[in-house]
Amino acid sequence: MSAVLASAPETAQPLLSVRSLSVRYQAGRNGFWARPRMINALQDISFDLYPGETLGLVGESGSGKTTTGRAVLRRIDTSDGRIVFNGRDITNVKGEELRKLRRNMQLVFQDPYASLNPRMRVLDIVAEPLIVHGLVRNVDEARDQVGELMRLVNLPRDAHDRFPHAFSGGQRQRIGIARALALKPEFIVADEPVSALDVSVRAQVVNLLQDLQKELGLSYLFIAHDLSVVRHISHRVAILYSGRMVEIASRDSLYERPMHPYTEALLSAVPVPDPKTQRARKRIVYKGEVPDVANPPVGCHFHTRCPIATERCSLQVPILTKKAPDHWVACWNR
Amino acid sequence: MAVTTHAAPPTAAKPRSGSFRPIALELWHDKAGMIGFTVIVLLILMAVFAPLIAPYDPAIQSVAARLKPPAWLPKGSWEHVLGTDQLGRDVLSRVIYGARASLLVGTSVVLLAGTFGVLFGLFAGFKGGRIDDLMMRLVDIQVAFPGLLMILLIISAVGPSLSTMIVVLAVTNWMIYARVVRGIVLSVRQTPYVEAAEMIGCKPGRVLFKHILPNLTSPLLTLGILEFTNIVLAEAAMSFLGLGVQPPATSWGLDVSNGKDYIFVAWWLITFPGLSISITVLSINLFANWLRVTTDPQEREKRFARLKAVERRRNGAPAGAPAKA
Numbered sequence: 001m002s003a004v005l006a007s008a009p010e011t012a013q014p015l016l017s018v019r020s021l022s023v024r025y026q027a028g029r030n031g032f033w034a035r036p037r038m039i040n041a042l043q044d045i046s047f048d049l050y051p052g053e054t055l056g057l058v059g060e061s062g063s064g065k066t067t068t069g070r071a072v073l074r075r076i077d078t079s080d081g082r083i084v085f086n087g088r089d090i091t092n093v094k095g096e097e098l099r100k101l102r103r104n105m106q107l108v109f110q111d112p113y114a115s116l117n118p119r120m121r122v123l124d125i126v127a128e129p130l131i132v133h134g135l136v137r138n139v140d141e142a143r144d145q146v147g148e149l150m151r152l153v154n155l156p157r158d159a160h161d162r163f164p165h166a167f168s169g170g171q172r173q174r175i176g177i178a179r180a181l182a183l184k185p186e187f188i189v190a191d192e193p194v195s196a197l198d199v200s201v202r203a204q205v206v207n208l209l210q211d212l213q214k215e216l217g218l219s220y221l222f223i224a225h226d227l228s229v230v231r232h233i234s235h236r237v238a239i240l241y242s243g244r245m246v247e248i249a250s251r252d253s254l255y256e257r258p259m260h261p262y263t264e265a266l267l268s269a270v271p272v273p274d275p276k277t278q279r280a281r282k283r284i285v286y287k288g289e290v291p292d293v294a295n296p297p298v299g300c301h302f303h304t305r306c307p308i309a310t311e312r313c314s315l316q317v318p319i320l321t322k323k324a325p326d327h328w329v330a331c332w333n334r
Numbered sequence: 335m336a337v338t339t340h341a342a343p344p345t346a347a348k349p350r351s352g353s354f355r356p357i358a359l360e361l362w363h364d365k366a367g368m369i370g371f372t373v374i375v376l377l378i379l380m381a382v383f384a385p386l387i388a389p390y391d392p393a394i395q396s397v398a399a400r401l402k403p404p405a406w407l408p409k410g411s412w413e414h415v416l417g418t419d420q421l422g423r424d425v426l427s428r429v430i431y432g433a434r435a436s437l438l439v440g441t442s443v444v445l446l447a448g449t450f451g452v453l454f455g456l457f458a459g460f461k462g463g464r465i466d467d468l469m470m471r472l473v474d475i476q477v478a479f480p481g482l483l484m485i486l487l488i489i490s491a492v493g494p495s496l497s498t499m500i501v502v503l504a505v506t507n508w509m510i511y512a513r514v515v516r517g518i519v520l521s522v523r524q525t526p527y528v529e530a531a532e533m534i535g536c537k538p539g540r541v542l543f544k545h546i547l548p549n550l551t552s553p554l555l556t557l558g559i560l561e562f563t564n565i566v567l568a569e570a571a572m573s574f575l576g577l578g579v580q581p582p583a584t585s586w587g588l589d590v591s592n593g594k595d596y597i598f599v600a601w602w603l604i605t606f607p608g609l610s611i612s613i614t615v616l617s618i619n620l621f622a623n624w625l626r627v628t629t630d631p632q633e634r635e636k637r638f639a640r641l642k643a644v645e646r647r648r649n650g651a652p653a654g655a656p657a658k659a
Contacts, residue, residue: 075533102535115526119548119631129534163631179534 013087014048015187015219016072021045021081023064023071027294039294041067042243045081046320051186054213054220056234056251058227058266062293063240065223069189072221073105074098085187103133106180110192112172116164122175123160126150129182149178152215153208170201174208181212189221194229206233227270231255236326239263242291242301245320249327259329261286262302300332308333360628363641367624373617381433388427389415393582396422401600417602419593428584429606435585436566436611439500439578443565444558446504451511452554456542458512459519470516473509481506482571489577499578503568507561514557515550522546551629555622563615586610 023042042064049055059065070076072083074093083091085105093101109115116125126149127142136142147157153174164172173193180188190209194202206229212218224230230237231251238248239260247260258264268284286305291297297304303313310333318330361368380387402418403410404425410417416425458469488502522528523546531545570587572578579585586607593603627633 073533075529099535099537102533107530107533109526109530111526115530117527117531117545117549119629128531128536132534132536132540163635165632166635176530179530183534 012050014084015051015053015086016049016221017084018048018072019046019082019084021068021071021083022079023067023076024079037294040243040296041293042071045240045245047238047245047248049187049219049221051219052213052217053236054222054234056230056237057221057223057240058225058230058237059240060225060290062242062290064243065225065240066191067243068240069107069191069221069223073107073189074101075107100133102129103183104185105187105189106183106185108173108177108180108188108190108193111196112169112176113196115176116172118164121161121163122155122167125164125175126178126182129179133183135183145182146178149181152181152212153178168201169197170204173197173201173205177205177208177212181216184216185218187219187221189223191223192225193222195224195226202229209233227266239266242296243293244301244317245330246302247327247329248320249324249329253324253327257324257327259323259327259334260302260331261306261308261334300330357628361624364624364627364637366620370617370620370622370624373613374621377433377437377614377617380430381437384431384434388424388430390424390427392423392427392431392584394423398422401596403600404602416606417600419589419600419603420596425589425602425606428589429586429610432584432586432589432607433610435496435579435583436569436587437614438496439503439569439585440562440566440614442500443503443507443569444562446500447508447561448511448554448558450504451508452515452547452550454508455512455515455517456519456547459516460523460538460542460546462520462523466516470513473512476506477509485572485577489572494577494580496579496583499569499572503565503572507565507568510561511554511557514553518550518553519546522549548629552626555626559615559618559622562618563611566611566614 021042022040022044025039025041026036027039028037045064045068047055057065057068067076071078074083074090078091081091082089085101090101120128123143123146124139126146127136127139130136130142130145131138136145143160146160150157150159155171155174155178159167159171159175164175167175173196177193193209194205197205209220209222210233213220220233222230222233234251236248236250237254239246239254239262241262247254247258247263249259254263255267258267265284265286268282272278272281286307288305291301291304297314299312299314299316300306300309300318303309306313312332316332318332320328320330323329323334361371396418399414399418399422401420402414402422404417405412405415407417414424414426416429418424419428454469454473458466461469484506485502488505489498492498528541528545531541536545566587569578569585570591573585573588574591579588589607590604590611593600593607596603627637
């Protein structure tokens with residue numbers, strides 16, 4: 001893999017730097033002693049994330065978005081590659097050290113209905129990170145801090161003593177965000193934080209995330225499949241396809257001049273809120289299905305569906321290369 | 335906040351305030367739960383104060399007064415309100431004294447076996463993989479081994495006594511808890527809120543006991559009650575074989591077993607101890623049902639809302655917010 005990747009707008013040190021990250025999953029075992037079958041969920045992913053920046057991560061189901069987020073948070077083990085966070089190699093951090101690392105990196109979940117323990121009060125949920133990291137001794141001591149967090153995410157103070165089921169989806173998601181913010185992390189992985197919400201509350205939550213970023217200087221890895229939301233919130237965007245990164249670029253560059261044929265197709269599927277323009281647009285649809293991750297094609301994973309594929313594509317894996325300023329594409333023919 | 339303006343009860347809002355009154359009031363409003371609770375308390379009092387309440391010594395035999403029917407039947411007398419058994423012992427006194435062994439054995443075996451089985455299942459389900467495989471095979475082995483044989487072996491080595499019986503019954507009855515708990519843990523472990531707990535840095539112990547275990551309350555309560563009945567009957571079987579409660583002490587189960595032979599001549603021998611078992615189980619059931627709802631915040635609020643709706647209807651006011659079904 002080429003050493004340098006999408007250089008950031010500023011020359012500061014990246015907060016998170018991922019190099020040739022691969023993740024292999026066990027896919028069941030045929031018997032007690034049998035060797036498990038392996039599936040390559042993620043292959044050779046590299047990117048940098050700078051302080052105060054949002055990197056949008058886009059791809060269809062099964063493309064490895066969530067796996068990337070979980071691997072970066074060290075929630076699942078990596079099989080190859082390196083993850084450097086704040087100048088420290090955290091690829092193999094375990095146990096107590098990993099637990100301490102949680103103070104700096106947090107996760108916002110996709111499903112606000114399932115990610116809050118139904119038997120805990122909001123106060124207990126939001127105060128728990130403070131308690132388990134020994135920042136406060138008990139819930140009562142955390143009351144003021146939790147109140148402050150509630151203010152940050154625009155929840156009423158009287159929410160403290162209620163249970164999660166008393167809140168709407170958007171409110172629950174904000175409780176989840178408050179929980180993630182409790183430890184004042186620098187880096188948050190937002191795993192499709194708005195895809196389970198009503199369209200009407202999506203904007204609220206996305207804007208909240210943006211405001212929090214400005215106020216607290218957070219960095220986000222924003223995972224989504226909704227391209228318009230990603231365009232709204234991200235500074236840079238990366239596109240995943242079948243476990244590989246096919247394109248990474250600054251937002252405007254990617255949305256205005258997509259280079260990878262897969263990205264082109266993705267962007268053409270985003271509706272434009274203007275009937276005339278929408279009618280005039282051409283929707284690019286490629287034949288075929290996403291390859292089976294357990295048995296992917298040789299070479300470029302996209303070549304079976306690609307209109308501009310050549311023989312080389314079915315033999316060699318394309319390398320992510322710089323094609324324009326701050327624009328990297330993995331395609332032999334572009 | 336339009337979501338629940340009508341269902342934010344003061345009691346459910348502060349469930350762990352530690353004060354006793356609101357909880358007691360909540361129980362008072364739930365008639366079935368209250369009846370169950372009262373009967374349980376009465377049964378316990380009866381067992382504790384048996385010597386003061388019982389009209390006779392349960393072991394005193396009187397051949398002259400054999401198989402007397404209960405007082406309200408012909409030939410019955412108020413000297414023996416529930417009649418006498420084949421050895422002329424007073425059935426009422428035996429029922430009162432029998433509560434001691436039955437309640438003690440039932441609850442302590444359920445608690446002992448339950449605690450061990452739940453911990454075993456929690457650990458197996460939480461660890462997963464080979465450890466889980468191994469632990470569950472152990473459970474399979476014990477399930478396959480005949481329980482009564484095991485009881486016979488242990489008792490013949492140690493000798494029968496009440497505490498031995500409790501331990502032995504716990505040893506042969508913990509597996510079902512392990513299996514049930516392990517299964518639920520496997521699914522609860524995958525839920526996002528458990529992942530969230532791990533993500534914020536909870537240690538495994540906290541994840542298990544603060545996030546997973548509380549969400550097992552309902553199935554465990556149900557299982558515990560079903561098992562209680564089983565244990566009372568298992569105790570009867572053991573006592574019948576002479577491995578459990580030793581005469582002159584008695585238990586409900588033992589009396590049911592002994593009275594079996596006289597079912598056609600003296601139905602009261604098995605009816606009253608049997609009835610005691612049913613009443614105990616029924617009242618525990620009623621109380622546990624209340625407890626289950628009380629430990630589930632959402633169910634608890636629904637119950638509160640229903641109560642408010644009923645009150646409003648009774649006061650003649652138009653039913654504003656209908657209770658959630």
